[in-house]
Amino acid sequence: MNVSTLLTDEAKEVLTEGSLQAIEQALTEKINLAVESALTEQDDLYASKLQQLITAIDKDHTTKLKKVVEAIDKDNYNKLANVVKMYEKALSKEANGFKDTLVESISNYLEEFLNEAVPVEAITEATKNKTAMTVLSNLRKVLAVDAALMSESVQDAVIDGKNQIDDLTKKVNELAKENTLIKENYSKTKSALILESKAAGLSDKKREYIKRVLGDKSPKFIEENFDYTLRLFDKKEQERISIIKEQAFSKREVKADAPVVKPTPTTKQVSNPYVTELDKIR
Amino acid sequence: MSKQVNQEVNTLSAEELQSLQESANIENFINSISSKNYALAHKYLEQVIDSKLKARIAASLDKPLF
Numbered sequence: 001m002n003v004s005t006l007l008t009d010e011a012k013e014v015l016t017e018g019s020l021q022a023i024e025q026a027l028t029e030k031i032n033l034a035v036e037s038a039l040t041e042q043d044d045l046y047a048s049k050l051q052q053l054i055t056a057i058d059k060d061h062t063t064k065l066k067k068v069v070e071a072i073d074k075d076n077y078n079k080l081a082n083v084v085k086m087y088e089k090a091l092s093k094e095a096n097g098f099k100d101t102l103v104e105s106i107s108n109y110l111e112e113f114l115n116e117a118v119p120v121e122a123i124t125e126a127t128k129n130k131t132a133m134t135v136l137s138n139l140r141k142v143l144a145v146d147a148a149l150m151s152e153s154v155q156d157a158v159i160d161g162k163n164q165i166d167d168l169t170k171k172v173n174e175l176a177k178e179n180t181l182i183k184e185n186y187s188k189t190k191s192a193l194i195l196e197s198k199a200a201g202l203s204d205k206k207r208e209y210i211k212r213v214l215g216d217k218s219p220k221f222i223e224e225n226f227d228y229t230l231r232l233f234d235k236k237e238q239e240r241i242s243i244i245k246e247q248a249f250s251k252r253e254v255k256a257d258a259p260v261v262k263p264t265p266t267t268k269q270v271s272n273p274y275v276t277e278l279d280k281i282r
Numbered sequence: 283m284s285k286q287v288n289q290e291v292n293t294l295s296a297e298e299l300q301s302l303q304e305s306a307n308i309e310n311f312i313n314s315i316s317s318k319n320y321a322l323a324h325k326y327l328e329q330v331i332d333s334k335l336k337a338r339i340a341a342s343l344d345k346p347l348f
Contacts, residue, residue: 099309106308110330110331114331118335131347132347
């Protein structure tokens with residue numbers, strides 16, 4: 001700073017060069033001090049204002065950040081809830097479907113593997129062999145075929161023997177039938193003979209009744225029941241006669257001087273269960 | 283609940299029961315493999331293969347010999 005430009009000409013003439021320099025130096029120092037003081041004061045003021053500003057900004061940011069954090073938390077909570085629901089759904093439905101698919105795939109794979117390792121034809125052949133062996137073994141037991149009978153030299157004899165046995169069996173069956181027929185005929189003839197001989201002295205009515213009741217019975221039956229049958233016939237005849245008598249008595253006109261008919265004492269009938277049964281047959 | 287399951291099981295045919303048993307064995311096989319229990323896995327796999335072979339043998343037995 002040049003002091004001479006600030007002073008008037010009269011002051012320049014009065015003051016010496018040294019004084020001017022001293023004044024100039026003093027002014028410069030004073031100005032420097034004043035500027036320094038003003039700058040320090042300004043710094044303090046700005047510092048306090050900045051502090052207040054930073055505090056306010058921090059407070060505002062804190063509030064805003066809290067709101068942002070709360071919003072983010074809420075959003076994340078909703079998203080996580082959805083994720084949990086989706087996860088549960090996937091576990092309950094899709095996982096079950098996946099499990100079924102996996103099980104089916106493994107089952108199919110095992111089927112294919114078994115088809116290659118053990119073909120169906122081999123299993124069929126093995127089962128047929130086993131079944132045939134079982135059948136053969138049972139046939140051997142039933143037919144009593146042992147190792148000796150299996151040789152070809154004995155087979156013809158065995159077949160011949162079997163044929164003979166078959167023929168003889170046929171003949172035996174035919175003879176049995178014939179025997180049965182002959183026995184039946186014999187029985188019928190004998191029955192007729194016995195009936196004829198026993199009914200020889202009887203009346204025609206009795207004979208007819210006896211033939212009707214005992215005609216198709218065996219000789220033994222006729223021998224045992226002939227007398228019973230005769231007694232039954234007599235009894236029935238007596239009953240029939242008594243019924244006819246009663247009817248005749250009931251229809252006639254009674255006369256005062258008619259003789260009193262005393263009822264004949266009836267013999268007490270001995271109840272015979274066999275006769276009763278014969279009566280039922282009749 | 284268990285009664286209902288039992289009734290449903292009783293109404294199933296033999297083939298359906300066998301199929302269910304096979305599926306259960308395969309599930310157990312997968313579980314055993316997952317838990318590295320190889321002995322148990324071997325057991326279940328053996329049962330599955332036995333079941334499949336028995337089904338094939340039964341099917342071939344149904345065919346007449348001649």
